[in-house]
Amino acid sequence: MLATSSLKATFTKLPNEAWGVRITGADQAPLSGDQVTVTTQAGEVRQVTIAEVLETSGSAYVCSLRPSPKPVARRYIKGGYFGRRFECGECGDMVFNGSYCWETGLRHGWNNAVRD
């Protein structure tokens, strides 16, 4: 967990067109799984999770992000209830059916779900 008062994180476009973050003022290099609070230009505060550090320049780090489960509109689709979250046995996150798993790179399905 990165915890410094001087840490500053801003959203930045990555070479692959995905959104990442640029972190400055960190005491140490961010690690995969670290959670960082980003304030957007609109003043919105978002919590993101680092996937990996892509680039280091001086004390600035450009990092890719783990996909965060977005609240999706609950709706029924053919054969099932879409939009209910479950715990993935691979990545350990609470995920939606059909979202991509950062651990396996595949889409989440009920077969990934941790069962009691």
Ligand SMILES: [Zn+2]
């Ligand atoms: Zn997963």
